[in-house]
Amino acid sequence: MLWTASVLAFVAIAQAAPKCTHKLKETIASPRDWEILGTAPQDHIIELRIALPQPNFHLLEQQLYEVSDPSHERYGEHLSQDEVNELVAPNPDSLAAVTEWLAEHGIPESQYTRSPANDSFKAKVPVGLAEKMLDTKYHVWKHTTDGDVVVRTTSYSLPEDLHPHIELVQPTTIFARFKGHRTTFHFSDEQNVDPSPARGTATIVDPTSGVKVDASCNTTVTITCLKELYNAVGVETSATNGNEIGITGYLEQFANIEDLQTFYADQRPDALNSSFETVSVNGGENNQTLSEAGAEANLDTQFAYGLTFPTPGTFWTTAGAPPFIPDSGTTTDTNEPYTKWLDFVLAQEKIPQTISTSYGDDEQTVPESFARRVCGGFAVLGARGVTLTFSSGDGGVGDGDPNPATQSCLTNDGRNVTKFIPGFPASCPFVTAVGGTIHVPEVAVDFSGGGFSNYFARPWYQEAAVTGFLEKLPKGLYKGLFNPNGRAIPDVSAQADNFRIFLSGRAVSIGGTSASSPTFAGFVSLLNDARLSAGQPPLGFINPLLYSVGVDGFNDITVGNNPGCGTPGFNATKGWDAVTGLGTPNFGKLKDIVLSV
Template identity: 65%
Template sequence: MRIFAKLITTLLLAASSSLAAPSKGCAYKVKEEINPPRGWTKHASAPADHLISLRFGLPQENFRTLEKHLYEVSDPAHSRYGQHLSKEEVEALVTPHPDSLSAVNNWLAGFNLKEDLNRSPAKDWVTIKVPVSLAEKMLDTKYYIWRHTESGDELVRTTSYSLPIDLHDHIEVVQPTTIFGRFRPAKSTISFIEDGDTVSASDLSNAEKIVAGESGVTVDASCNTTITVTCLKQLYNAVGVVPSGDSRNSIGVTGYLEQFANIQDLQSFFADQVPAAVNSTFKFESVVGGLNTQNLSQAGDEANLDVQFAFGISNPVPATFFSTAGRPPFNPDVRTTTNTNEPYSDWLDFILKQENPPHVISTSYGDDEQTVPQSFANRVCAGFAQLGARGVTLTFSSGDNGVGDGDANPATQKCITNDGRNATRFIPLFPAGCPFVTSVGGTASVPEVAVSRFFSGGGFSDYFARPLYQEVAVSQYLASLPKGTYAGLFNPHGRGIPDVAAQSDRFRIFLGGRIASIGGTSAASPTFAGFVALLNDARIKAHKPPLGFLNPLIYSIGASTFNDITVGHNSGCGTTGFNVTKGWDPVTGLGTLNFEKLKDVITSPFVL
């Protein structure tokens, strides 16, 4: 690592020293401005003493170098494959230039903001809690209470903010200002199974067997109506796979919006589906005051689904559930309330400080990409890249609305742009469109098809260009489309979504002490993450490092290990969306996992 350390020092010293601190009384210039967001109306002026946690993102001096390292350590054809960076090495690469640190410090000091500054480990984020009146002065703006017409959600936001001209090179983004996302879980309907209809998972497995499509594996016929851990291990060719529980392996699940993972329900689930896991549990991590409510009546359907299947598949791999505080809607007239509705920021602040984050982490939440300002989306995505460089696999659900927006009915989705043009446009999801995460779409039935009770989110990012690792696969798909298909409705140069898929409907969970059936791509992400934990166990047994950022692997030598899904589509915006086809497609990605095949690839002596 001496060479690496010397490289970091050289980069930092060589960085331009021409950036000057802003002069006193420097004129302000607009930094970011958006059109009034669709579906939100200006309700009233924000109370002057309402508190806001302002976050300032400083330029990450050597992010492109970090990105280069990320791709090298994630590419199985590279000699550095698996040689993930340390926390300190990553931080050294994204630490802002000293001139930027000085400029921002001096500017904040001009508002008597010297104490209580919360800095990220790399000092690339500075957070300060201030009243609206001071935020308006600092940003030369006016905050209002905005109300979402359909839901009644309220946010304190502005549609434009400014910074001193000399600070524009030192601050990339300030939030909460222009972000109007309606952060939500990616799940569809839930139904409870009546006591009289209750049968055990072992009873379900005694049904007749069927063949699961091209993989040739044998699956219980009951898996066409009820998905269990047994079904998933059969479908994805991992029957009998039991990881070692080695402390060097780990898995995590994120929880938001007051979604509480109930331990009693987890024990019931284990007794029903994974008897060997009974009496085991997960480590709980509170993020910015996230609660660990264990009242059965407050058990979260999303949280229970995620932990039961992610940890049920991977048990006894050490498991962690992260509970991040904050839930919209909120009352902005309550003076002591702070609600920024930027959960990824809070979670990233927390996880990037950890010396040993879980090796694979699943998230089943997202926003319409267009509701997240691109400057902020870029910075969040850069945070995910930092984790990837450190050897963390991040899986995200691709969403349940096909190519459309949040309206559950694909025929009535508005799919209107937020850029002032009010044009019809397919609506990709964020963070699923970040090129540094693995996006997971949804399938159903045996043999598998694209899920149709809701529609697997997919398409092409308007913010992020198509990464090199998926150039061949996505270009082949686009070349197969009839000329002019959906012209102008999507970005043919964007990052393709999703990367892979997994079952996502009729999952048998325990919720509030009762058996329930639930579906959505929120089930697909923790399912896939559970199998990644099993793959990491195989890597550890072979004396190899964990997989880390998966995409360069799965789009290259790992592509042939996925079961191609060729039936279905993802309706939305009044269209049938994209069709599923041979090879990669923007509905099910590369397809679903064949565990044994991919395990053989990643444990091969030819793969580092």
């Protein structure tokens, strides 16, 4: 077959490569809920991602906070692609060392690629060669619950002299599955999809914000409901001021344009016949067969683009979906599609100013070294003026299972200790994590993911708000179950259930923090529209603003909790809380705030 000759050449060169002393680089306990099916085929191709240290990342982080802090004189002075690439570039010695190492194993420059900043390499190699390079053994692993299959190892080593020059190599120890955050999904009879009062027959006044909301919004959430609830009725945007919004799509979730038109006819007639730009990443498709429409993709695109029309929208469709069956005819393991997206978008000169992602996984399934590296990539986007929103998860304080009765809140470090399980990428301090609410008046929805990171320390912008919350907790409550010094989740919230979308031609009611993230991103995009139209730069990394002058632009949610791990979870309370964050947006107030900084 095609790879046979190359494999033999690779192995022969590798056997002749200089012998070096390997030193353990990373090891993990045998991952919970995974079983070994057998050894990985030696000729199976994997794409090694080799990350080099970024010695000046602290300078990038410093500049990110300067341009994102409304009290700083540099606020809004976002960096260019060249400027951020310079700040994350590796030491030339590291670049030379890794290049030499690859050459020693028969991998010339023509057979690998480097990132624009030269801080990472990607090389497709047979498993047999990867095992020699990393002094390890790859196996085929299967998840015992849903059947996902990956090629991984639980430890790997590098030549000792390379340790200062290589931060991490993947795929090795990552067993994350990166699922969509969606808790509820059911078809409704299109003739009777809305059991609430007919629109226009009753009104609810929200006591927190004082806004008037149609009573039908209590059971069926539409674009109009969100604009009423979040004080954005009558807001119009520009199609030509340079503002854009982006939605990420993964796991063969296809955004159907015919469904979008039906949605527009139902909720946004002025947007009829408009669409979005589809961008393929790593060969991703957007199959327009109506039966292949994805609930996640349709939810994200219909509400994000519906809220912001006529702002141009981008939908990235990134290839890679489990289950994956490794054999010599399948060239690459694509169970980490979101890193493919990050590589792709970091290489673009022009990026939408607001991007929403409704996918994630338990933080503990992602090796800390890998999580930190990915989080650093999000920091780069923030420094370039991009706001990233991520759904906070649908398991309350528990793992990604939205059913508290079946959650497993045990650590996967071999100790099997019960802990609250934060989600990633929501736990990255350089993104905006979005929790969920329900009904009018708003209360916390019980599945709203919230808690504290075990990897990332609490960032300075959260210090006052989160300390105040912790001080109000009963002494000793949940002691040992969470890290009180960790980055706190979520930052904000929005409605997260009973969203009316169209899927495969039918009206559907759907929910999850996968609904709240594109909703909040939509309102951020409206704020960016106002700033750009006023000649101001986009908001970029928004958290420092939200936790300072932005606090007054939120509706504080004080009712509800997020159970999980056999506990009631945290309570929504006055001020920031680990269920709804700062609360839900009041667009009118936020617009005044962001135009004045």
